[in-house]
Amino acid sequence: MGKRVFRVNTCCKRRRASVPASEGFEIVDLGLAQRLTELSYQIETCYQPCTTSYLDAKGHWNISCYSELAEDVPDLMVPGAVQHPPLLALLLPLLDELTVHLTRWWHSIHPHKNGFTLRRVQSFVTKYSATHGKSHLTRHVDGPQVHASMILQLHSPKGFAGGGMTVWDSEQQEHFYQLRAGELCLLDHMVWHQSNQVTSGERWVLVVFCQQVATAIANCHLSNAPCPISQMTCQDAISIATLAADQHFQVEKSVVFGLMKMLEFGGPEERERAAFALGCVAANCSENRELMMECGAAQLMIDLLHRMLAVGSMKPATHECAWIVAALGRLASKSTSNKSIIAREGVINLVAELVRSGNALEREEAISTLCNLSANHESNKDAIVATGVVESLLKVLKGEALGCIKERLWCMAALSNLASGSVRRQTVILVAGGIKDLAKVLSSGTSKERCRAAAALASFTEHRQIILDAGVMDSLCSMLQADGAEEKEEAMFLMEDFEPARNLGLCWAKKKSV
Ligand SMILES: O=C(O)CCC(=O)C(=O)O
Ligand SMILES: [Fe+2]
Structure with a gap:
């Protein structure tokens, strides 16, 4: 027999090679x-x-x-x-x-x-x-x-x-x-x-x-119970997505497993549909979110995301990646423990990377997922700011990246979440130019954008003077004159914190009512 190399401790039954x-x-x-x-x-x-x-x-x-x-x-x-x-x-x-x-x-x-x-x-x-x-x-x-x-x-x-x-x-x-x-x-x-x-x-x-x-899927296969999983098709995924997209539509475990199986083993189109459907299933129904967590859907999607975004691997040409990120964001919404679980698996870095270098859809979904992961979750906010993603968010806000309209709204919601609750985080955003950029949206954005910008600025509790110095008063005053109630409200809310402005605001309000 040939020569032996890297042999260790040959008398031990379960012998480890010298390589860890x-x-x-x-x-x-x-x-x-x-x-x-x-x-x-x-x-x-x-x-x-x-x-x-x-x-x-x-x-x-x-x-x-x-x-x-x-x-x-x-x-x-x-x-x-x-x-x-x-x-x-x-x-x-x-x-x-x-x-x-x-x-x-x-x-x-x-x-x-x-x-x-x-x-x-x-x-x-x-x-x-x-x-x-x-x-x-x-x-x-x-x-x-x-x-x-x-x-x-x-x-x-x-x-x-x-x-x-x-x-x-x-x-x-x-x-x-x-x-x-x-x-x-x-x-x-x-x-x-x-x-x-x-x-x-x-x-x-x-x-x-x-x-x-x-x-969870393996267990389902092992149990001899009739399992409808293998029969699910793209058309099924589309129907489920349609039913669950805009309304509370509670699904059964077999549906979650079926979509998970499609996502794991299907061809490109099946995977894309399954990811989209899982996002819809998670969107409007907390029972579905619980079920998905229990079935290991988050784990599966996180693992797929890691694999798709690993250095040297090819991202699929479909929207699979964007829909997975979106589904994870929805799973994170309104649940502190889900936010923690999802963040623990290294998801924040992947999502931040997609904000930096994803295509338009991936970026939009990634930003909305950052929003969900950061809402009322201090350690996630810190982790998100630590990725350096604030700069990319501000680029989107300035419209440097060609994207969707909603993307800028999500962006401001994310900045608002990140700023709230920590002077340190507020300062990071300020130093990156965030207050100036938000002030600009306040003066030239659409009605909806101005509302979000005002709400985001209101989160900078420690930088009132800087906000005033950014010249927001004129914009706020014109918001007070706008037709929409939301604009007035957001403007008033922000103005309430500026002492000299308070009177001015009231004065505008009065003028309007005369
Ligand atoms: O026969 C062996 O030692 C290795 C076989 C193998 O790597 C394979 O079949 O893929
Ligand atoms: Fe082999």
């Missing part, structure tokens, strides 16, 4: 050697490979026999692959045990994924030999759809020379392992690896690919 788990892989010995020796004859009898185009073997890969092959993950399909049920019948108990280990390990390196579990999407046995095209697999990752994988070295009755695996750590340092029967290689998402050339004999391995899935 955070490197994205680990080799463990589960003490299965004896059992695998006993199983090897049956595996060999059962083994019926199919011809596939696995990895770069275009139609020429014929040394793997599939025990499992999920059909609901189109991107993972291997052309030509067929499931061989007898192999599953033989290996199921072993596969279940291995999956428990993989899941435990995966949770230990991703503690924030506690709302998720792993489901097997593929498992297969491969027999390598010293023949061209059958001896090894070149360096690869198992694919973006595979969140964790494992390779179990099976007992290989004929023995072999060569073989073993090479795995690359996060710094692209390579590590070679001459796996012995019963040793299991655990791999995290997108970790590079290869199986090395077998130079004589036969090398048998069991390979498993897993996908992450929201725990």
